[in-house]
Amino acid sequence: MINITFFHNKQKIDTNNEAPIWMTLTFNGQRIRKSIKDSKIKQSSWNNTKARVKNVTVNSKGITSELINARLEELEENIRKINKVVLRENIRLNEEYILSKLENPQTIDARNISFFQAFDEFLEICKGHKANNTVKNYTTIRNFIERFQTDTKYKIELELIDFGFYEKLRDYAFKKKNVADNYFVKVISVLKTFMNWAIDKRYCKATDFKKFRTHEREKEVIYLTKEELFKLYNHNFESRKLDHVKDTFCFACFTGLRFSDLRTLESSNILEGYIIKNIQKTKEVGSKIPLNRFAQEILDKYRDTIHYPLPTISEQKYNKYIKECCEKIEIDTPTTIVEYRGNQSFQKTVPKHKLITSHVARKTFVTNSLIFGMKELVVRSITGHKKESSFKKYVKIADNIKQTEMENTWDKQ
Structure with a gap:
């Protein structure tokens, strides 16, 4: 790395009682000292602490302090650029290389970028x-x-x-x-x-x-149980906007589609009992998702309307309205979530409806599909989950529920 400093070389004072500013470059135990052209000033005009010419100064050649200081700043910036190139390209520094770059700064590096x-x-x-x-x-x-x-x-x-x-x-x-x-x-x-x-x-x-190392915490999987899902699905809201959001959300719960794919769903994507479309997030081409009867019922509801295949709104409004839907039908089981910030944990318990967002629909599909007995590979094929690690949390929930059901049935006989 090159370090640059400036000093007023009083040993070179001339008949006008002015002396030039010099720069000192140090690198790898070596030192270069060079005068800076047209930088002569009187000793009283030099600020030794700031290593700059004092403001409102003009030398005997009519050159202002602003122009001289701009030259000093330009030299510092060029040294920073040279240092970046040296680090990136693993260049061995020498005096000839440094001075040639300072004399021709346009050759330092055309790719220099912040x-x-x-x-x-x-x-x-x-x-x-x-x-x-x-x-x-x-x-x-x-x-x-x-x-x-x-x-x-x-x-x-x-x-x-x-x-x-x-x-x-x-x-x-x-x-x-x-x-x-x-x-x-x-x-x-x-x-x-x-x-x-x-x-x-x-x-x-x-x-x-x-x-750099970070540790991802396993988050609670918020999903609608079978009872909560069908309570929502079977409820008819007086508000048209809430009823539209309810249908779109339930459709995602029955198919596992992300919100981004719901918004881009077109009638041409519905074919012979399947959704066939390109998945936006994973860029999967021609993904084929079977329609169960509940998903088909929702599509049929909108078939002869301007909303077909589904009514859509912005994700922000969607998340607001689906919370309102779930609150109205009293999906309010106290639900505890834990957040970690560094070495601290923060816990809060809220009614479940406050935690319902567009992401919950996909989690509802995955979790309930596994609980109902759908094979893991089939579920992953439908949802497009690539990482086994991110899928295991759903399997764990399904297994725990199955174990509870076993204990509440056969183990009590």
Whole structure:
């Protein structure tokens, strides 16, 4: 790494009682000293503490303090750029290389790019091959990291994504923003994805981030039991908007479709008792989902209406209205959820209807399908779950319920 400092070389004073500003470059135990062209000033014009020319100063050649200071700042910025290239390309420094780059700064590195410039480029590229919700999530994480920089004044650079950065980001997340462990896991996961992309683009060579470790906590699976689901399904709401949301939500409970796929469902996707469509999140082409009779009944309800195959609204309103639906039919079992933030846990108990969102429908389908006896492989084939680890929590719930049923029936005989 190169360090740069400036000093007023009083040993070179001229007949105008002015002396030039010199720069000192140190690297690998070596030192370079060079004068800066047209920088001569009087000793009284130099601020030794700030290593800058005092304001409102003009030298004997008519050159202002603003112009000289701008030159000093330009030299500092070029040294920072050289350091980035040296780190990335593993270049062996020598005097000739450094001075040639300072004399021709346009040759330092055409690819020099800031952390957030690179991240924005990454997001643009992701728009071409990632699902919209994935890009939105990436953007949310990018903005969280930018707020971290703004709030803490910690300058983020591609080559300096190291353990010092990780510790400051972790403390900010848990102590300042009170985010849950699983959100921080997402932050680090997206950061790693971005940094691997940046390395592939040869924007940096930093690899400390590969050793960042986070621990995802297993969350409670919130789902509607069979009784709760059919209580909702069979209820006719006076409000048309609530009845529409109820039908769409139940359709997801009967098919396992994500909200993003419900919103893009078209009549052409319904064919001979199946839903056949491309899945947005996983990019799975031509996924084939069988329609059970309850899902078919909902489609039939809207067949000759402008809403066919399903009425849809924004996810924000959808989540608001489905909570209202469940509250009206008294799905209010006290439900306890636990959140972890670093080494602390926080527990709260709320009526179940407060926890119902679009994601609950898919969890309802998976959990009840397993409880009813559908084979794991079949359920995963319908839902498109890729990771066995993320699916096991549903299997565990189903097994526990089956065990309870066994104890409440055969074991009591």
